[in-house]
Each structure stands twice: as C-alpha cells, then as structure tokens.
Amino acid sequence: MNEKDKFIKKLDDLADTYNYNSVEKFNIFKVLHKPTDERRLHSRFISNLLAPSSNHGKGVFFLEKFLDLLKERNKNIDFDLSKKITVKPNELKKSEWKDIDIYIEIENQVIIIENKFFAKDSNKIDNEGNQIPQLFGYKTKIEEYFNKDKNLEIYLIYLTLDAKEPTLLNSFRKEKLNVILIDYIKFIQDWLNNCLIDLKKSYLSDTINQYKALLVEITNDYKLANDLKKLIEKNINTSFNFYLNTKERKNTVFETEFKHVKWHTVYEFWHELKLKIDTKFNVKSVCPTNALITKVTHRSYRKLIYITFSIKSRIYYVSNDQKGFSWGYNSEIEGKKWGYFKFEESRSIFLSNFKNIETFKLIDTVYRDKIISSIINELIINING
Numbered sequence: 001m002n003e004k005d006k007f008i009k010k011l012d013d014l015a016d017t018y019n020y021n022s023v024e025k026f027n028i029f030k031v032l033h034k035p036t037d038e039r040r041l042h043s044r045f046i047s048n049l050l051a052p053s054s055n056h057g058k059g060v061f062f063l064e065k066f067l068d069l070l071k072e073r074n075k076n077i078d079f080d081l082s083k084k085i086t087v088k089p090n091e092l093k094k095s096e097w098k099d100i101d102i103y104i105e106i107e108n109q110v111i112i113i114e115n116k117f118f119a120k121d122s123n124k125i126d127n128e129g130n131q132i133p134q135l136f137g138y139k140t141k142i143e144e145y146f147n148k149d150k151n152l153e154i155y156l157i158y159l160t161l162d163a164k165e166p167t168l169l170n171s172f173r174k175e176k177l178n179v180i181l182i183d184y185i186k187f188i189q190d191w192l193n194n195c196l197i198d199l200k201k202s203y204l205s206d207t208i209n210q211y212k213a214l215l216v217e218i219t220n221d222y223k224l225a226n227d228l229k230k231l232i233e234k235n236i237n238t239s240f241n242f243y244l245n246t247k248e249r250k251n252t253v254f255e256t257e258f259k260h261v262k263w264h265t266v267y268e269f270w271h272e273l274k275l276k277i278d279t280k281f282n283v284k285s286v287c288p289t290n291a292l293i294t295k296v297t298h299r300s301y302r303k304l305i306y307i308t309f310s311i312k313s314r315i316y317y318v319s320n321d322q323k324g325f326s327w328g329y330n331s332e333i334e335g336k337k338w339g340y341f342k343f344e345e346s347r348s349i350f351l352s353n354f355k356n357i358e359t360f361k362l363i364d365t366v367y368r369d370k371i372i373s374s375i376i377n378e379l380i381i382n383i384n385g
Contacts, residue, residue, distance in 0.1 A: 019220075088103045277307070288306065
C-alpha cells in the first residue's frame with residue numbers, strides 16, 4: 001500500500017470513528033440559525049429552558065436540573081428556588097441584559113453565564129492600560145446594579161465547547177473569584193439527558209433531542225477536525241497532494257472538514273504570534289477578529305489581515321495579503337513606515353490560499369513556529385534599529 005492509499009485508509013477510519021456518514025442531515029436548529037450562533041441559538045435556547053416563566057410549562061424543572069449539576073462542580077453553592085427567579089434573555093425579551101449572555105437572578109444570588117463557542121474573550125482596557133477580564137466587567141456591572149449589596153452572591157460561569165479556561169485567569173485568582181468551567185461536550189449534554197429522563201415524549205422532548213443532536217454533530221465536527229489536523233500534520237506532502245486532487249477528496253471527511261482545519265490553523269497562527277509579540281515587547285497586541293479569519297479561510301478574502309500593537313508613540317502592525325507578510329507603523333510624530341519581511345518564506349505565504357504549499361505547511365506546528373520566530377526576529381531588528 002503506497003502513502004496515498006494509507007492516507008485515504010486513515011481518512012476512512014476517521015469517518016467510521018465519528019459515524020460521519022450516518023449523521024442525520026436535517027435539523028430544525030440548523031435550518032433557523034448558523035449551528036455555532038452563540039447568541040441567537042444556543043444562549044436563547046438554554047436560557048429559555050432555564051426560565052421558569054417560559055411556555056415549556058415546566059416551571060423550575062430545567063433550572064433545578066441545571067443547578068444540581070452545577071453544585072457537583074462547586075459544593076459550596078446553594079439556591080432556594082422558592083424565591084423570585086429572573087432569567088434573561090427569555091421569551092418576551094430576547095436581547096441580552098447588560099451584554100450578559102445568560103443572566104439568572106434568585107433574590108440576592110446572581111449567576112452570570114458567558115457563552116463561548118470559538119469567540120475569544122472581549123476583555124476591556126482600563127485608563128491605565130490594564131486588561132479587564134470580560135467576566136470581571138460583568139461582575140462589576142451587577143455589583144453597581146445591586147448598589148454594592150454586601151449580601152450579594154455572584155457566580156461566574158464560563159461555558160465553552162470543551163471547558164477551556166478564560167483568558168487572564170490569574171486576574172480572577174488574584175481577586176479570589178471562582179470561575180466555574182462548564183462545557184457543551186459534557187455538561188450541557190449531561191444536563192439535557194438528566195432532563196429527558198423525567199420528561200414524557202412530547203414536542204418538548206423531541207425539540208430537546210433535536211438540539212442535543214445538533215450538539216453531538218458540532219462537538220463531533222470539532223473533534224473530527226482536530227483529528228484530521230493531526231493526521232495532515234503527520235502527512236503534509238501526501239495530504240497536500242490529496243487536497244489538490246478535487247476528484248479524490250470528494251465525498252470524504254477531508255472535503256467537508258478541511259475548512260475547519262484551515263480556520264483553526266490561521267486562528268492559531270495569529271494567536272501564537274500574539275503571545276510571542278506580547279512576551280517579547282511587553283505589549284498587549286490585538287489579533288484579527290474571528291469573523292475576519294472566517295472571511296480569509298472560508299471565502300478567500302485576499303485583503304489585509306493583521307495584528308496590531310503599540311510601543312511608545314508608534315502603532316505597529318504585522319499583516320498578510322496576496323503579496324505575503326509585511327510590517328509597519330503609524331505615528332502622529334514620525335508619520336508612516338512599512339516594508340515586506342525578508343525571511344525566505346515571507347512572500348510565499350498567503351493565508352487565504354491553502355492550495356499554496358507554504359500556506360498549507362502552516363498546519364504543521366513546527367513549521368508554523370519557525371515562521372513566527374522569523375517574524376519576531378525581524379521585528380526585533382526593525383523596532384530596535
């Protein structure tokens with residue numbers, strides 16, 4: 001068996017592992033919304049179930065099951081569901097309250113749920129240039145709303161696909177704040193399963209099963225894309241040639257899942273570069289938005305995608321377009337300066353085009369680190385020189 005056949009066999013094994021060909025194609029939630037729409041789909045549906053006033057007619061049933069599972073993560077919390085309960089958003093008011101994805105108030109207890117699929121944290125910058133964690137900002141809003149009531153209890157919940165930690169977690173620890181991490185892969189699905197055990201078959205149970213099926217598909221897609229990425233990384237040249245052969249990759253997991261691999265590769269490139277820039281120059285750089293990364297990887301957007309950071313009076317940037325990598329700065333005092341990077345691959349990598357071997361190779365973490373190091377080394381010379 002040659003290398004190409006071995007690679008195709010491994011793709012087939014991936015499809016079998018994740019039951020790729022047996023996934024139910026129709027799902028009402030996918031019809032109505034983008035499957036990963038945090039606000040309009042997931043936050044609203046979860047919040048609607050949690051709200052006792054919702055037309056599901058089950059009162060505190062869903063909320064109680066949710067809180068029971070939450071207590072397993074933090075034994076010290078306790079809630080009296082006989083008290084007045086407010087959940088936002090709800091059926092009557094579908095918008096977020098104070099920009100909080102899901103807000104639950106039980107008298108003097110407040111639960112703040114920040115819902116993240118792939119979006120990064122929207123941390124704020126204070127007057128002294130320090131980053132304020134997004135969840136901490138919400139906590140401050142609630143404290144002010146309750147006039148800094150000393151009896152107020154606030155619980156910060158961070159909901160992600162795979163229970164990842166929020167950025168700036170040390171800031172929470174410094175303030176002795178506990179952030180409870182929950183995830184769609186296990187926590188939300190366990191919660192829904194616990195609810196379904198006590199629900200009779202009905203429109204409501206069918207709807208929950210549809211939503212649960214969507215979560216299974218999303219999380220399987222996520223895990224499948226990660227496994228595909230690892231497979232490609234170990235077989236860069238074979239997988240690149242396979243990618244170029246449209247007929248061979250048609251109707252395979254490669255055909256449908258590679259868009260996720262592209263997205264995560266570009267996302268990881270910028271965020272790894274950000275970490276190196278922030279550490280090397282002691283700055284707080286700003287990455288491209290997830291929406292822009294989507295345009296570049298899914299829609300072949302060829303205009304500038306860039307990261308920015310400030311040093312003294314200069315606003316620096318590192319950018320990429322169809323001509324490769326460039327850098328520059330804007331300064332009210334000195335004006336503008338820019339130029340292309342000089343390392344060998346700098347003019348050969350176009351993040352919008354994975355049919356280019358140099359771009360495709362960024363999937364390989366070792367190669368990606370080499371490119372990032374080349375960028376950092378030239379930045380040091382240009383900035384310090």
